[in-house]
Amino acid sequence: MNLPTPLLDAIAEFAADVSSDAVMTVVVQLRQSSSNLEQALLQIQQRLHSTARTRFQRILEEWRNCAGRVPPGELAASVEGALHQATRLRDESSVELVWSGPATPRLGFRSTEQVLLELISGARRSLFIVTFAAYKVDALVQAIQAAVTRGVKVSFLLESREESDGKVDFDAADGLALSRVGGITTYVWPLAKRPKSIQGLHGSLHAKFVVADEEVLFVSSANLTDYAMNLNIELGTLMRGGDAPRQVAANLAALLRDGVFRAVNL
Incomplete structure (x- = not known):
């Protein structure tokens, strides 16, 4: 039978959050539980640490809601598939950690500008760039222009002089010369919001x-400024794949959609 969505969600959460060895222990125990199911379930829970036990108890709750329609072997197969x-x-x-600042010979960190140029140049469908300050980053602007030319949808979310309530005396869009x-x-981000x-x-x-492309996420302490690229100590994290890029996008x-941000004409 097709497993109900709440049970599938519980299984997926368990497989994602619990160590592979612990998940496989559960799979083996479920497959061997035909003679004494309740004893096997008790043994499984006793072997799991608290977080894993909580995740497994959610599986049990949803499984019992199926009123016996899902045999232990089928549940075990579903858990093993989710682990895979x-x-x-x-x-x-x-x-990948990204570092700008004094270099250490033993650790080959890539710089902020190097990673940004690679990210922008490699984008195929979309780029969403968020920054507080921006100026004097001509190489990045050229890479962004090239991305637009090859059909990438480029969006910026920027701090602005008008909406910052006097906190800044510049527009990041002007610093990047985005009007050109x-x-x-x-x-x-409108002040009213x-x-x-x-x-x-x-x-x-x-x-x-x-x-980039809802597949790569770069989070950094660095603004898009000459100081951040060439003078400051900055630390960032480049994440490829996984859930984080999709979640942020x-x-x-x-x-x-909710109108928290407002499009502006440059």
Whole structure:
């Protein structure tokens, strides 16, 4: 039978969050449980650490809701299949640290500018770039223009002088000269949409990250500035594959649909 969605979700969560050895222990125990199922389930839970036990208990809850329609062997096969999928996704994803600043010979970190240029130049469908400050990064602007030319949908979310309530005296879009780069959609975070402290101070658009093709995510302390590329100490993380790029892209899309960000004409 087709397993109900809540049970499938519980199995997927268990396989993704629990060690492979622990998951396979559960699979083996389920397959050997025909003679004394309740005893086997008790033994499984006793062998799992607290987090894994909580995840497994959710599986049991959803499984029991099936009222015996899913035999232990079928449940075991589903758990093993979910483990295979989770392992494949982990193998397909990677995380790389990106460092700008004083170099250490033993650790071959790539620089912020190098990674950004690679990310922009490698984008095939979409780029969403978020930064607080931006200026004097001609090489990046040229790479962005080339991306637009080859048909990549490029979007920016930038801090602005008008919407920052006096926190900045510049427009990041002006610093990048985006008005001279056609085919780009630029968004700002309107002041009216920003939370305020009890003193009446508004929040800032302080995040710095790039999502490419909903498949690669670069999160960094670095703004898109000459100082950040060449003088500052900056640290970032480049994530390829996995859930993070898709989750961030989906979050941005939801915020745009909800009107949290507003498109502007340059």
